[in-house]
Amino acid sequence: MIDYSAPDFWPILIQNVLQGLVQTLYMTGVALLVTIVIGLPLGILLVGTERRSFLERIGGSRGLSATINRILNFVVNLGRSVPFIILMIALIPFTRLVIGTFIGTTAAIVPLSVVAIPFFARMVEIAVREIDPGLIEAADSLGATRWQLVSKVLVPETAGALLLGLSTTVTSIINFSAMVGVVGGGGLGQVAYSYGYQRYSTAYIVVVIIVIFVIVMVVQILAGWAARRLAHRIPSTKSRTPLVAPPT
């Protein structure tokens, strides 16, 4: 039981929460980077390798694209369906191979990335699927390579939707990072668990909830703002052409 009236209760709480916050941001940040680097191409491949899509003949072979498509769909579905707590345990040998240990904040990045990649890949898939096929046709008519199509047309034109998908992914990584804390991964989850649950301090629970809520809000607001900036779909009133042409 923690003594609320102890003179150093709040300073210690703040210190513990701050440490948890830094660990959470570290885990989430690195896992997010890994997720983008792997999940974005994965999502694009998921759409592109479908029949009559923009990568339907990888290396000139329709069969190769179809095979890649089936494999990726299988992997993504597998990753999405295994409960995180089980995934974390199942990944222990892999984590140990990559990081050297399976305990601690850095090691937690591995299962976090593995769970977030298929999640984000589906988000990317949805965004890219929404793109006007006319844009792909226009790029093809200009003689674009597949790389040019992806880098100059698909990604920039879906940037808004990708950002919104990314902010949902961040929220989900933060969510899972709390679970990592319960098994010794550090972060805000561990703070809430070891002080709030095991030592019955409601104050810790409340503070951790508020901090996580603020992080999620900030991420959502920033992503929404950036997505709107990127869309260029709403003309600003200043530069809109007048409906009636001025007399000449």
Place this chain on the structure above:
Amino acid sequence: MISLQHLHKTFSGASGAVRALDDVSIEVAERQIFGVVGQSGAGKSTLIRTVNLLERPDSGTVAVDGRDLLGLDAQGLRAARHDIGMVFQQFNLLQGRTARGNVELALEIAGVDRVERRRRAGEILDLVGLSSRADSYPAQLSGGQKQRVGIARALASNPKVLLSDEATSALDPETMRSILELIRTIRDELGLTVLLITHEMDVIKRICDSAALLESGRIVEQGRLADVITTPGSRLAADLFPLHDLPPDVSGTVVDITFSGGSADRPVIAQLARTHGFDVSILGAAIETIAGKQAGRTRLEIPGSGTAVDAAIADLRSQDLLVEVIHTPSRAAS
């Protein structure tokens, strides 16, 4: 410049196979504006997409500027596409790029360096009359302005051929005219060859030198407009001169007379009345500017039938007029 030979294409849809192209052959000469007209579903879109192989035909040959496109590998085809610009009905502009940015996209894809991209984009936007809106995003532009960006993008890499896929169909009539004017101007200034598809006869009338009529994947008729309008029984000519159907109660002989070029201002009706003594009535008339020349078609009713009428028709024909007999009264009535 564009040579399509014996193209076949069949799509297998949910409701069975659809024959989109059925032995289609088209020759478009250099600097010509060639229009393919047809109803929706006639196969126009498939046809124009075979020219840059956005759609691969099942069989046949596609040659642009003497180069057989079907024989090219992926890299060769991309290079060939730099020589074939295309504009679309829905413009297909990137929303995230300005007008200039959209034009520069074509140049980036073609591997042009930054300085030259900037210069060329400015030059081509100037040509399409859009320099003042270079920094506007598509959402800030009107339909006509968007299509000008589309044209500028298609022209950026200096193509020899321009393909227009219903480029004016999403535009109001006035904007349509200005875009068609622009296409003709760039054809004249840059020496382009233009292949366009449309469902509107008005487009054919306004800018095309030659036209083809496509129906259920087959070319029903094709030729230079100047020849088409003087071809008896031409479906294209009938569509070019929109005359109404015959009224049910005509009693005399009905003829369609087509005037073109020099004969357009001949006093035919007065002549029929004076020389042959007929009181002709005008059932309909259409005067059109086709392929840059005045042409017209008049539908006349000549009372009665028989040798006197035949003589009058022969007389008109001897003056180089196209005379088609649409209706002769039945024996019982005469």
